[in-house]
Amino acid sequence: MAGRNHLYIPGPTNVPNEILNAMHIPMEDHRSPVFPKLLTPLLQDLKKIFRTETGQAFIFPATGTAGWEVALTNVLNPGDKVLIYRFGQFSHLWAEMGKRLGFDVEIHQETWGKGIPLDKLEARLKEDTNHEIKAVLATHNETATGVTSDIAGVRKAMDASNHPAFLFVDGVSSIASIDFRMDEWGVDGAISGSQKGFMMPAGGAFLAFSAKALKATETSTYPRCFLDLKDQITNNASGYTPYTPALPILYGLRKALDMLLEEGLENVYARHHRLAEGTRRAVAAWGLKTCAQEGFASDTVTAVIVPEDKDARDVISTAFSKYNISLGGGLSELMGKAFRIGHVGDMNDVSMLGAIAGVEMALLDCGFAIKAGSGVAAAIEYYRSTAK
Numbered sequence: 001m002a003g004r005n006h007l008y009i010p011g012p013t014n015v016p017n018e019i020l021n022a023m024h025i026p027m028e029d030h031r032s033p034v035f036p037k038l039l040t041p042l043l044q045d046l047k048k049i050f051r052t053e054t055g056q057a058f059i060f061p062a063t064g065t066a067g068w069e070v071a072l073t074n075v076l077n078p079g080d081k082v083l084i085y086r087f088g089q090f091s092h093l094w095a096e097m098g099k100r101l102g103f104d105v106e107i108h109q110e111t112w113g114k115g116i117p118l119d120k121l122e123a124r125l126k127e128d129t130n131h132e133i134k135a136v137l138a139t140h141n142e143t144a145t146g147v148t149s150d151i152a153g154v155r156k157a158m159d160a161s162n163h164p165a166f167l168f169v170d171g172v173s174s175i176a177s178i179d180f181r182m183d184e185w186g187v188d189g190a191i192s193g194s195q196k197g198f199m200m201p202a203g204g205a206f207l208a209f210s211a212k213a214l215k216a217t218e219t220s221t222y223p224r225c226f227l228d229l230k231d232q233i234t235n236n237a238s239g240y241t242p243y244t245p246a247l248p249i250l251y252g253l254r255k256a257l258d259m260l261l262e263e264g265l266e267n268v269y270a271r272h273h274r275l276a277e278g279t280r281r282a283v284a285a286w287g288l289k290t291c292a293q294e295g296f297a298s299d300t301v302t303a304v305i306v307p308e309d310k311d312a313r314d315v316i317s318t319a320f321s322k323y324n325i326s327l328g329g330g331l332s333e334l335m336g337k338a339f340r341i342g343h344v345g346d347m348n349d350v351s352m353l354g355a356i357a358g359v360e361m362a363l364l365d366c367g368f369a370i371k372a373g374s375g376v377a378a379a380i381e382y383y384r385s386t387a388k
């Protein structure tokens with residue numbers, strides 16, 4: 001099919017040509033005297049994206065899932081109790097990983113469509129007077145439901161209960177696209193990956209840990225090897241890595257960081273908010289509902305619920321086969337009940353309108369009772385009136 005297959009899924013996202021070109025490089029010796037000139041500034045600049053001055057950034061040749069594991073196994077000890085609120089497929093998977101790695105995972109089920117309940121969290125932490133809970137695992141942006149949780153609020157709840165637990169945040173689909181402030185929010189472990197807000201292929205786990213968390217790694221007795229932060233710390237100090245780095249990922253990251261920092265993080269967040277808001281207006285104009293409930297809507301992905309007599313999978317397959325665009329499916333509980341529109345990464349008003357028009361055509365083809373042009377019109381109106 002002529003033209004591009006546009007990715008309107010929440011990861012992997014469209015890779016800008018500048019980044020593709022930057023990654024197209026001959027291999028080089030990662031033990032050479034010039035390699036530190038590449039790695040050291042990357043680790044410094046990553047800290048700007050995480051918004052940390054006191055923490056330390058890390059790059060693993062891995063994905064976001066490994067980031068979850070790095071946090072759990074480097075900072076905690078075998079069998080430690082961790083607390084997690086589960087409200088979608090990604091918080092579910094992190095909880096399951098905790099169990100499989102032998103941690104005592106306290107899971108609180110929340111409605112899919114809502115995020116972390118701050119009042120309940122504060123009450124639970126206050127009750128834990130012996131401080132048995134060693135870490136709170138917070139999914140900042142639940143990609144399965146299009147829900148963003150209030151991490152500043154999580155920190156407030158932890159402080160209000162004077163609880164010393166570590167705060168680990170899954171920011172795989174929020175960092176570099178939604179407001180994230182590691183130092184200000186007292187985040188001890190921030191987890192991200194290359195293929196969402198960073199606009200790159202998968203293959204880079206980008207992480208940052210607080211001084212408090214890194215101190216705990218010194219005494220943690222959890223067995224680990226490939227994902228050991230200590231080996232990274234030792235080697236990164238002189239600008240090297242403990243094993244062969246994924247070189248194209250590093251060159252791609254150099255370009256991605258340059259692009260993000262040139263645009264300015266505040267502008268990146270504002271752009272994602274505008275793209276998301278236009279999408280939400282289109283969804284409302286179609287008379288459809290988002291999975292996210294009031295106050296929880298995500299600026300990187302919108303999960304759209306279809307009426308009971310419809311199957312969201314038909315919308316996705318029609319959009320792909322007839323219009324050459326990729327939409328996200330409903331995961332687990334939402335299978336067939338929702339489709340997801342990703343608005344994260346290298347996107348602008350016009351590419352977003354392409355997504356909205358493509359979804360609209362697929363909805364019409366699938367017999368949805370919507371008016372042709374209604375969603376596009378709502379989005380156009382919003383984008384025009386808010387364009388700078």
Ligand SMILES: *Cc1c(COP(=O)(O)O)cnc(C)c1O
Pocket residue numbers: 011063064065066090139141142143170171172173193202
């Ligand atoms: C994509 C995603 C992950 C998983 O990342 P992988 O890179 O696929 O391992 C974890 N958490 C969230 C919130 C995500 O969106």
